[in-house]
Amino acid sequence: MDNWNKEILRLAIPSIISNVTVPLLGLVDLAVVGHIGNEAYISAIAVGSMIFNVMYWLLGFLRMGTSGMTSQACGRQDGQECVDILVRTLIIGVGIGLLFIVAQRGIEWGMLRLMNTPEGSWQFVAAYFRIVIWGAPAMLGLYGLTGWFIGMQDTRTPMVVAVLQNVVNILASLFFVFVFNWKISGVAGGTVLAQWTGFIVSLFAVYRRMKKEGELELVTGQNICAGLQMTFRHILTVKSGWGEFFRVNKDIFLRTLCLVAVNFFFTSAGGKQGAMMLAVNTLLMTLFTLFSYMMDGFAYAGEALSGKFYGARDMAGLRITVRRLFGFGIIMVLMFTAVYVFGGVGFLHLLTDDTAVVTAARPYLFWAYLIPVAGMAAFVLDGVFIGLTATKGMLFSTAVAMVTFFAVYYLLWGSFGNNALWIAFLSFLFMRGVASVLWARRYSTIF
Template sequence: MDNWNKEILRLAIPSIISNVTVPLLGLVDLAVVGHIGNETYISAIAVGSMVFNVMYWLLGFLRMGTSGMTSQAYGRQDEQECLNILLRTLMIGLGMGILFIVAQRGIEWGMLQLMNTPKASWQFVAIYFRIVIWGAPAMLGLYGLTGWFIGMQDTRTPMMVAVLQNVVNIVASLFFVFVLGWQISGVAAGTALAQWAGFVVSLYTASKRIKSRGNKELDVDKSNCRVWYSTCRRILAMKGEWGNFFRVNKDIFLRTLCLVSVNFFFTSAGGKQGAMMLAVNTLLMTLFTLFSYMMDGFAYAGEALSGKYYGAADEQGLHITVRRLFGFGIMMVLVFTAVYVLGGVDFLRLLTSDTAVVTAARPYLLWAYLIPLAGMAAFVLDGVFIGLTETKGMLFSTAMAMVTFFAVYYLLWSSFGNDALWIAFLSFLGMRGIASILWARRYLVIF
């Protein structure tokens, strides 16, 4: 294995592990609550987790935008700009988190209405929400720190932080619930504590790294308020850099809205067909989720490496990186397609013991088999676009894909039913890849 492939795997593998651990925070809450209450408790955790998933997903630009800009500054060996980007994203993340806390009652009411929350669960959702919301500054600050670490060619630290969060969440939730008897409040407190633990460890690690590279402005070991104040004032005065920061992140935010629209519609359209079809689509979508965990790891590697080579004006390095990323992507398509074809039914049986659901899912497995082929290119080029801060390409490809999704669905729905929904989803994935390639060939020299 040559150095190019080793470098990609060095960055991709820890990111894949991190991606797999992220859903565990929600699963731990569900597992604990499943042993202390009935379906009302479980539905409350499910709704509460979904509320925060939506809130944080829409602000995912704090990670992606930070990653691309940091990797370019790293490639230019501009240590001061690396620090500026980190402090800039922390200001926004912490500020948005505090805003969420201030506006929590309005957000709570709006989300409860939007999620069609059962009346019986309202009280428990409110308890969960009003505690976990205090972790919002930590989570949004952690988004920026994670993006910064990726840009600095370090995916091991986010992996270790993700593992730490899960350990803290498990231990704290079990203690609060089964020792102190806090029930759903204990589950929420464990989640919030894990979020702050992850943020504090990440911030401390970032500060140590910055000081080791010769910049002592970010120093958590000393309470030098004057230095902090002057540094923040200097960064706030950089109007041009703020303009670029918001330009990049505006495109990512709009692109995320397109993704949210498609995912919400997919779930809603399945639900309108009844509980059985909703269960079928949910199970089959886990095959997409598993593939996305793997491909996101390579996308993160693409963010770090393409940004570094672009910042260093190393065109050859950028070309080789893109080609190698597509090489790994093709390998993943072959592996996942083979696994799904050979073991798809057995995997569904692992997820549910309800034979009726597995039987109902069989006719739609063909569409799940095509997910890796349809989705690979978009994952790879999303990472490259983020590294190059070519966010208009991401927005263009996702918007085109969203239009394709709805057009295909409404054209085919009356004749093909749930098959039309899956054909539309595969068209969405495929169009994202095609549009990304067309944009890259037209505006970027990366192939």
């Protein structure tokens, strides 16, 4: 294996591990309350976790935008700009988190109704929300820190932090619930403690990196306090950095809204067909989720490496990186397609012992086989676009794909039923890739 592939895998593998641990925070909470003995608690955790997933997903630009801008500054070996970007994203992320705390009652009122919270779970969801909301500054600050580490070509630190968060969450939740008998409040308290632990540990990792002499010193020739004071003065007086920050993140935010629209509609359209079809679509979507965890790891590697080479004006290195990423993407397509074709039914049985659901899912399993080939290109080029801060390409491709999704669905729904929903979703994935390639061809340096 040559150095190019080793470098991609060095960045991709820790990112894949981090991605897999992300949903564990919610699953741990669900598992703990599942042993309390009250179904209202389980419903409360499910709804409460979904509320925060929606809130934080919409603010994912804090990670992605930071990653692209930092990787370019890293490629230029501009240490002061790396610090500027970090402080800028922390100001925005922690600031939004504090605003969430201030406006928590209004957010609570709106989200509980938006999520159609069952009446019996209302008080428990509210109790969970009012505690977990205090972790918002930590979570949103951690988004920026994670993006910054990726841009600095370091995916190992976010992986360690993600694993640590889950360990803290498990231990704290068990202790608060079964020792202090805090029930739903104990689960929420464990989540908040894990979030702040991850944030503080990440800040400490930044501090250690700033002090360490090596390949890229972030504050050269100064102590940390003096360097940060200079950084604050600099970022508050230089408007160009803020303009670039908001330009990049605006496109990513609008692109996220398109993704949210498609995903929410997919779930809603399945639910309108009844509980059985909703269960079928939910099970089959786990096959997409698994593939996305793997491909996101390579996308993160693409963010780090493409941004670094672009910042260093090493266009040959950028082209080689993109080609190698597509090479890994093709390997993933072949591997996941084979696993789904030969082991898809067995995997569904692992997820549920309800044979009726598995039987109902079989006619639609073919569409899940096509997920890897339909979605690979979009994942790879999303990472490249973030690294180049070519976020208009991401917005363009996702908007075109969203329009395609709704057009295909409404054209086919009357004749094909739930098959139309899956054809529309695959069209969405495929069109994202096609539109991304067309946009990328505008950059002669990519291909």
